[in-house]
Amino acid sequence: MENPPNPDPREALASAHRTFATEIEALRALDARLDDSFGRAVEMILGCRGRVVVTGIGKSGHIAKKIAATLASTGTPAFFMHGAEAIHGDLGMLTAQDIVLGISYSGAANELLTVLSVAKRMGTRLIAITGHPNSDLARNADLHLDAHVAHEACPLNLAPTASTTAALVLGDAIAVACLESRGFSREDFARSHPGGALGRKLLTRVRDIMRTGAALPVVRADTPIADALAEMSAKGMGMTIVVDDARRPVGIFTDGDLRRLIARHGDIRPLTVAAGMTHGPKSVAPGALAIEAAALMDSGRLSQMLVVDDGGLLLGALHMHDLLAAKVI
Incomplete structure (x- = not known):
């Protein structure tokens, strides 16, 4: 050879x-x-x-x-x-x-x-x-x-x-x-490249990847802390949404809220979610681009964001992991 x-x-x-x-x-x-x-x-x-x-x-x-x-x-x-x-x-x-x-x-x-x-x-x-x-x-x-x-x-x-x-x-x-x-435009390009990174960023809407229904952790303001923790653990979003009778979000109770509540009270067993929840949670519309939601979460240093309709009713929720899984970020 x-x-x-x-x-x-x-x-x-x-x-x-x-x-x-x-x-x-x-x-x-x-x-x-x-x-x-x-x-x-x-x-x-x-x-x-x-x-x-x-x-x-x-x-x-x-x-x-x-x-x-x-x-x-x-x-x-x-x-x-x-x-x-x-x-x-x-x-x-x-x-x-x-x-x-x-x-x-x-x-x-x-x-x-x-x-x-x-x-x-x-x-x-x-x-x-x-x-x-x-x-x-x-x-x-x-x-x-x-x-x-x-x-x-x-x-x-x-x-x-x-x-x-x-x-x-x-x-x-x-x-x-x-x-x-x-x-x-970039949007036109994305429509002909839906499988690419740009397509995912410019075509994926919040409604496409948000968690809904039974996957959402939801409690009332008068829910005991122990029950709220059980809901958080079962749904794996690091938080639970606090809603009123009309299913409008009035607050959010996160892992951070839990730590701060323990620091203030020590024994939290007698308390309800109302004692430690964060009022006025950030939200986004279901028709918003997922990349826009990601930018809002980044700017607010949030791991989760609620999704509500024009009337303020709860439709779903996003976790930063959902955006990563959808390859939006």
Whole structure:
């Protein structure tokens, strides 16, 4: 078996610097070359009544898939269509209301030229990203974006490196320009990323994670301390809610209240909850964002917070552990 290569770390680092320099220079040239055709591409996409169908093959196909995902997650309905699969049935996905964004550095990929032909017959418009403005794909598209690079980072000038970076950055620029034109917000982003951290923070409401019903520790003001402690232990929230006859919270009795009561009275067995509860407990509405409740709890150094409706009736309660379990904080 041949011995594996044993590269000099300094040579590897120098290679990395050369790759970075080549790709950075390609992006600088792309930036300098950008013209009104970019604005027209964004205008076309913003006016699209269907979807943006991003297609490519080979390395360009990988870039196309990422661009489609970025567009879709930032407010522009889009999906990826593999160039080879397109000519074997997936062209059925296309409608006349769509826009095809075709990526091919050579501009001569047979699969994309076939897609172009079908799209033309359907009346579907096509934006081409190529490195060759005189290629068949570039000349016959409705709009062409020039992603030409002087050299690939590959020392053989063969492996798509700088050229794929240029196409990817063009796709990112389109997505961001569309995002800004649409006024796409953090809340919009969260709605398309409900499984992510931002989605949890911006979409999770207090009602989604609050404890309710039998899980709530609830007592009356005249409840003996011993019974209140039993309720606290059974429900595991480190407190019990004190309510009136209409089930409106009038106070809260916490572990801290218990310690302070013992410090004042010593023997607390004869006492009721009214002797040690904290009046006017902090509360939040069920429709509030959970992250807002977390901020209120942090600012007040609270471990628990009550949830009440507009009339002040008790609906539930939150513990800091509930926010942690829901990955809101």
